[in-house]
Amino acid sequence: MTDTFDYVVVGGGSAGAAVAARLSEDPDVTVCLLEAGPSDVGDKAILELKRWMALLESGYDWDYLVEPQANGNSFMRHARARVLGGCSSHNSCIAFWAPAEDLDEWESMGATGWGAKDMFPLFKRLETNDGPGDHHGRSGPVTIRSVPPKDPCGAALLEACAQQGIPTTEFNSGRTVVHGANWFQINAREDGTRASSSVSYLHPIMGKRPNLEVRTQAWVKKVTFDGTRATGVQYLDPDLIHTRTVAARREVVLSAGAIDTPKLLMLSGIGPAEHLREVGVDVLVDSPGVGSTLQDHPEGVIGWDAKQPMVTDSTQWWEIGIFTTTEPGLDRPDLMFHYGSVPFDMHTVRQGYPTSENSFCLTPNVTRARSTGTVRLRSRDFRDKPKVDPRYFTDPHDMRVMTAGIKLAREIVAQPAMREWAGAELYPGPDVRTDDEIADYIRRTHNTVYHPASSVPMGAADDPTKPLDARLRVKGVQGLRVADASVMPFLVTVNPNITTMAIGEKCSDLIKEDNR
Numbered sequence: 088m089t090d091t092f093d094y095v096v097v098g099g100g101s102a103g104a105a106v107a108a109r110l111s112e113d114p115d116v117t118v119c120l121l122e123a124g125p126s127d128v129g130d131k132a133i134l135e136l137k138r139w140m141a142l143l144e145s146g147y148d149w150d151y152l153v154e155p156q157a158n159g160n161s162f163m164r165h166a167r168a169r170v171l172g173g174c175s176s177h178n179s180c181i182a183f184w185a186p187a188e189d190l191d192e193w194e195s196m197g198a199t200g201w202g203a204k205d206m207f208p209l210f211k212r213l214e215t216n217d218g219p220g221d222h223h224g225r226s227g228p229v230t231i232r233s234v235p236p237k238d239p240c241g242a243a244l245l246e247a248c249a250q251q252g253i254p255t256t257e258f259n260s261g262r263t264v265v266h267g268a269n270w271f272q273i274n275a276r277e278d279g280t281r282a283s284s285s286v287s288y289l290h291p292i293m294g295k296r297p298n299l300e301v302r303t304q305a306w307v308k309k310v311t312f313d314g315t316r317a318t319g320v321q322y323l324d325p326d327l328i329h330t331r332t333v334a335a336r337r338e339v340v341l342s343a344g345a346i347d348t349p350k351l352l353m354l355s356g357i358g359p360a361e362h363l364r365e366v367g368v369d370v371l372v373d374s375p376g377v378g379s380t381l382q383d384h385p386e387g388v389i390g391w392d393a394k395q396p397m398v399t400d401s402t403q404w405w406e407i408g409i410f411t412t413t414e415p416g417l418d419r420p421d422l423m424f425h426y427g428s429v430p431f432d433m434h435t436v437r438q439g440y441p442t443s444e445n446s447f448c449l450t451p452n453v454t455r456a457r458s459t460g461t462v463r464l465r466s467r468d469f470r471d472k473p474k475v476d477p478r479y480f481t482d483p484h485d486m487r488v489m490t491a492g493i494k495l496a497r498e499i500v501a502q503p504a505m506r507e508w509a510g511a512e513l514y515p516g517p518d519v520r521t522d523d524e525i526a527d528y529i530r531r532t533h534n535t536v537y538h539p540a541s542s543v544p545m546g547a548a549d550d551p552t553k554p555l556d557a558r559l560r561v562k563g564v565q566g567l568r569v570a571d572a573s574v575m576p577f578l579v580t581v582n583p584n585i586t587t588m589a590i591g592e593k594c595s596d597l598i599k600e601d602n603r
């Protein structure tokens with residue numbers, strides 16, 4: 088069975104849902120969105136934001152193990168949602184505009200048209216934000232609101248930050264917060280429903296736009312080509328037996344995320360030639376940059392027993408962020424913390440550290456990690472999980488920043504404002520003091536903020552290290568683009584979901600311009 092659409096979008100995640108929704112605004116074009124996972128419509132396990140932690144390693148998770156890490160935690164797993172909305176359907180919905188400095192740096196690296204001047208209007212277009220300022224959008228599809236300051240331990244923590252010299256500072260004001268803390272903004276509705284890309288872009292139009300077809304449980308195996316022109320994709324039918332083909336009259340857009348998009352490109356013959364030959368895939372384009380510069384925000388954890396009862400209800404249990412720098416002269420923070428009103432012991436209990444149900448934690452993360460990793464095929468069978476090797480802490484910079492984070496977390500929590508809350512330090516605990524001891528603890532227990540990106544980066548047309556040009560076109564072929572977190576020239580300093588939705592917005596603009 089072959090059927091034909093103008094555009095075929097693979098992956099209904101943060102970016103893919105936006106691409107499909109925006110392209111299908113034009114009633115004269117037809118769009119098919121293929122998503123490997125099920126629909127999220129009416130599924131409370133997905134839609135109720137506060138339940139997000141239950142989705143880790145659940146049936147909705149591709150759940151990618153990492154390759155053994157020489158300097159990091161080999162037990163770590165990369166959660167990647169397999170459901171309509173993608174990771175925006177199982178993330179914690181912390182919502183940030185990308186810093187202007189990041190976007191301008193992208194542009195200076197060859198991503199022409201992606202500077203703040205061009206991208207900020209797209210952030211505005213996609214949101215309905217309750218924050219102050221003319222820069223904010225008031226009528227876009229994605230509801231973004233400020234977390235109400237209800238958690239008393241969180242309120243004390245912000246006071247402690249101020250006592251430590253980290254002021255309470257407005258987030259998403261249009262100016263980058265280099266040194267400041269606050270309650271987050273989240274993309275969620277007043278009733279606690281996540282404003283995922285699916286809820287925001289697809290639910291209002293699914294079944295209502297005759298030119299948009301959303302197929303779930305459709306696991307794409309590869310892109311098909313006529314010579315070097317992408318003609319469509321093959322996918323596994325929900326019956327798990329038959330292979331179906333969908334043809335694209337104009338373009339195929341891959342939005343399968345920072346792990347599955349490089350995997351799909353490689354399965355389709357686009358990637359490092361030597362690696363493709365090793366696994367028996369015919370080489371269509373030798374593109375050494377595919378899957379070669381995976382970036383992430385590695386995350387450590389430090390937790391305390393709470394002296395008073397912690398909250399029993401929350402928007403999503405991680406309501407405060409702290410940004411700062413560990414060296415002078417930076418225009419962006421190199422260290423960020425999330426505050427959790429819950430224990431976060433998924434990698435500490437295994438190592439023998441005590442834990443407590445009534446506890447809180449801070450999770451320092453390296454916002455501009457210099458260690459880069461790879462995504463490679465395990466075999467040419469599309470069903471095999473790819474080899475994900477983030478190579479955490481292979482650049483010493485990252486361990487220096489994270490160690491500074493654990494020490495600063497202790498200083499913040501030692502401030503008078505936290506006296507009524509902070510009990511015993513559970514992990515790593517008071518015996519872990521020197522930089523070497525802290526680094527050893529981090530290596531064994533770190534996690535990720537789940538922000539893999541930059542595995543298929545865009546750049547200048549003549550930059551051979553970048554598989555995509557600045558219009559998101561895959562070099563060496565025609566009719567194929569990528570739009571998701573993998574295209575980022577480098578991972579943004581902040582939580583990247585809203586930036587990824589903006590990438591979807593931008594992609595639809597580029598396609599419309601190029602197909603006028």
Ligand SMILES: Cc1cc2nc3c(=O)[nH]c(=O)nc-3n(C[C@H](O)[C@H](O)[C@H](O)COP(=O)(O)OP(=O)(O)OC[C@H]3O[C@@H](n4cnc5c(N)ncnc54)[C@H](O)[C@@H]3O)c2cc1C
Pocket residue numbers: 097098099100101102103121122123124166167168169170171172173174175177178179180181182183305306307308342343344345347348351536537538539570571572573581582583584585587
């Ligand atoms: C647990 C967790 C918490 C997070 N918390 C936050 C947060 O609070 N704030 C924030 O800003 N960011 C957060 N992130 C990161 C953010 O959600 C991601 O960066 C973003 O969603 C990535 O979007 P994407 O479009 O690149 O990919 P995804 O949203 O992952 O979309 C990819 C889609 O493609 C589908 N797919 C993959 N392969 C195939 C195939 N072969 N065929 C068909 N479909 C396929 C997948 O099932 C998925 O639906 C979090 C991520 C996780 C995992």
